[in-house]
Amino acid sequence: xxxxxEINVLGEDLQPCSNDPLTGFFRDGSCNTCAEDRGSHTxxxxxxxxxxxxxxxxxxxxxxxxxxxxxxxLKPGDKWCLCASRFLQAHQEGCAPKVSLAATHQKALEIVxxxxxxxxxxxxx
Numbered sequence: 001x002x003x004x005x006e007i008n009v010l011g012e013d014l015q016p017c018s019n020d021p022l023t024g025f026f027r028d029g030s031c032n033t034c035a036e037d038r039g040s041h042t043x044x045x046x047x048x049x050x051x052x053x054x055x056x057x058x059x060x061x062x063x064x065x066x067x068x069x070x071x072x073x074l075k076p077g078d079k080w081c082l083c084a085s086r087f088l089q090a091h092q093e094g095c096a097p098k099v100s101l102a103a104t105h106q107k108a109l110e111i112v113x114x115x116x117x118x119x120x121x122x123x124x125x
Contacts, residue, residue: 001026001034007106009117015102017044018079021072031081031105039083040111044103046122047078051097054090079103084111091116098122 003026006014019029025041026032033042045051052063052074062080065073074080079100088111090096099120108117 001036003032003034004105004107006030006032009101009104009106009109009114011106012102014105015100017081017100017103021074021078021080023079023081025081031103031108033105033107040085040107041081042084042105042108043082043087043112043117044079044100045082045087045097046100047074047076047080048095048097049076050095051090052076054093054095055086058086058089060086084108088112088116091120096120 008014014030014032016029017023017031022029024030024032025037031042031044033040055062062074065071087096099117099122101117101121104117
């Protein structure tokens with residue numbers, strides 16, 4: 001599988017999203033993507049109780065550990081590479097998590113408008 005160029009939505013080098021828990025389509029800690037990544041796991045989001053409940057409700061339980069898949073289960077505060085379409089759905093339902101623009105892959109922009117990502121960005125102080 002050939003990785004797409006590691007460029008974020010700001011047009012800069014893609015920053016890591018999370019190594020603990022280890023995230024990403026390639027499980028390399030970054031929201032890298034490729035043609036085989038049908039879900040576009042490109043949005044680096046900070047989990048919240050509200051978003052985790054929403055995701056479970058719509059059929060993707062991210063909070064329950066699945067040791068057979070080496071998946072620890074996510075908790076509020078964890079960063080995770082979300083499917084761009086799921087993030088957009090959460091935004092439309094009013095429960096989108098915050099996102100790290102520096103760690104969100106530019107391919108996310110094919111699904112999520114930049115102004116939506118800007119609304120949800122983490123404020124760096």
